[in-house]
Amino acid sequence: MDKYYQPEIETASVGDIRKIQLERLQEQVKHVYANVPYYREKMDKAGVKPEDIKELADIAKLPFNYKQDLRDTYPYGMFAVPLKDVVRLHASSGTTGKQVVAGYTRGDLDIWAECCARALTAAGCTDEDVVHVSYGYGLFTGGLGADGGAMKIGAVTVPVSSGNTKRQVNILKDFGSSILCCTPSYALHIAEVLHEMGYTKDDISLKAGVFGAEPWTNEMRLQIEELLGIKAYDIYGLTEIIGPGVAFECAEQTGMHVNEDHFLVEVIDPDTGEVLGEDVQGEIVFTCLTRKAFPLLRYRTRDIGVITRQKCSCGRTLIKMTKPRGRTDDMLIIRGVNVFPSQIETVLLEQGYMANYQIVVDRVDNFDTIEVQVEMTKELFSDTVRGIAERARELTEGLKSMLNINAKVTLLEPNTLPRSEGKAKRVIDKRKLHD
Numbered sequence: 001m002d003k004y005y006q007p008e009i010e011t012a013s014v015g016d017i018r019k020i021q022l023e024r025l026q027e028q029v030k031h032v033y034a035n036v037p038y039y040r041e042k043m044d045k046a047g048v049k050p051e052d053i054k055e056l057a058d059i060a061k062l063p064f065n066y067k068q069d070l071r072d073t074y075p076y077g078m079f080a081v082p083l084k085d086v087v088r089l090h091a092s093s094g095t096t097g098k099q100v101v102a103g104y105t106r107g108d109l110d111i112w113a114e115c116c117a118r119a120l121t122a123a124g125c126t127d128e129d130v131v132h133v134s135y136g137y138g139l140f141t142g143g144l145g146a147d148g149g150a151m152k153i154g155a156v157t158v159p160v161s162s163g164n165t166k167r168q169v170n171i172l173k174d175f176g177s178s179i180l181c182c183t184p185s186y187a188l189h190i191a192e193v194l195h196e197m198g199y200t201k202d203d204i205s206l207k208a209g210v211f212g213a214e215p216w217t218n219e220m221r222l223q224i225e226e227l228l229g230i231k232a233y234d235i236y237g238l239t240e241i242i243g244p245g246v247a248f249e250c251a252e253q254t255g256m257h258v259n260e261d262h263f264l265v266e267v268i269d270p271d272t273g274e275v276l277g278e279d280v281q282g283e284i285v286f287t288c289l290t291r292k293a294f295p296l297l298r299y300r301t302r303d304i305g306v307i308t309r310q311k312c313s314c315g316r317t318l319i320k321m322t323k324p325r326g327r328t329d330d331m332l333i334i335r336g337v338n339v340f341p342s343q344i345e346t347v348l349l350e351q352g353y354m355a356n357y358q359i360v361v362d363r364v365d366n367f368d369t370i371e372v373q374v375e376m377t378k379e380l381f382s383d384t385v386r387g388i389a390e391r392a393r394e395l396t397e398g399l400k401s402m403l404n405i406n407a408k409v410t411l412l413e414p415n416t417l418p419r420s421e422g423k424a425k426r427v428i429d430k431r432k433l434h435d
Contacts, residue, residue: 116149119248127154141243201229219349
């Protein structure tokens with residue numbers, strides 16, 4: 001059985017959790033209605049008042065929040081406390097528009113650190129461990145989120161941030177780091193550089209990794225575990241809700257436990273907004289129950305997944321959510337077929353490639369094209385020309401079987417594609433340039 005950071009919550013009865021959630025939801029709706037004019041107007045327009053929330057199901061009466069709402073109120077329009085009560089700001093990357101700016105009170109930071117401490121504890125972290133944090137520090141929430149959790153536990157925290165990977169390898173080796181926190185794609189890059197420097201997993205002391213901030217498949221998990229000699233755990237979060245630590249994996253590795261005392265999770269039909277309930281795939285929606293500075297209600301994440309209360313062998317009773325199975329906004333529609341990057345990654349890893357790839361989508365003569373550029377490993381690259389051609393054919397067939405459309409396959413030399421120290425950019429959609 002796993003060790004828990006806060007057993008009184010992590011193993012609480014469902015009835016007790018729901019009681020806590022209802023009390024906190026009612027208080028939060030009053031707080032938001034009183035202090036956020038933008039959201040009060042949305043609620044008034046929807047014909048709902050705080051006193052209408054009498055049971056948890058009444059959350060369906062509240063209007064949704066979207067990323068566009070946060071851009072429309074940039075930078076502080078969704079804050080529910082005066083700026084003098086805010087002690088830190090974080091922000092999303094803003095690659096597709098204005099940044100999302102999130103504020104934290106001292107209490108919010110304490111809650112966030114607590115959530116990350118639960119996640120790290122589930123991965124086996126104790127006050128005897130050395131936690132190597134290679135998420136970026138700064139406006140991105142990853143670095144300081146993991147940092148706060150490790151410090152709560154009392155572990156030695158190594159705030160390396162990202163970049164200078166050879167130095168990272170030396171620090172891992174010399175400092176005896178036992179827990180690694182970074183994006184899964186950067187974990188693979190660290191493994192690559194470790195081997196390029198002439199070391200193996202036996203030269204480092206890692207036992208576990210806590211990886212998040214981007215989608216990754218189970219095949220990628222197995223690859224990371226093999227190359228670094230660790231157990232790889234998923235952690236889920238987003239700037240809009242609090243950062244990493246909204247949900248986390250336990251040793252069972254069959255989904256992530258949601259910190260339900262702080263975040264109420266729903267699954268909805270992405271097209272109609274209808275609440276679907278448990279064990280049905282749909283869009284994940286979160287409500288912040290305790291965050292005071294930036295408390296979003298019914299925020300649509302665009303992540304596709306399932307929530308379930310099936311009993312977990314770790315003993316935690318917190319509801320579980322699957323790894324996101326794609327996003328409603330990164331889903332590619334190619335000639336009428338829905339394509340998720342995770343499907344392509346699954347085929348690549350099953351056929352022995354590393355997760356170093358890029359998907360290029362274009363439109364030629366009003367016809368959508370898709371090309372998958374993937375690096376060969378050094379072993380594959382040393383094969384004969386005929387052998388490489390056969391590899392490309394096998395990969396083309398594997399992708400067609402998975403996607404039900406033809407994709408062009410381009411096999412590249414090792415180390416051709418750029419490496420990411422943060423979130424990996426997997427898709428280049430040139431169709432947007434033509435529209």
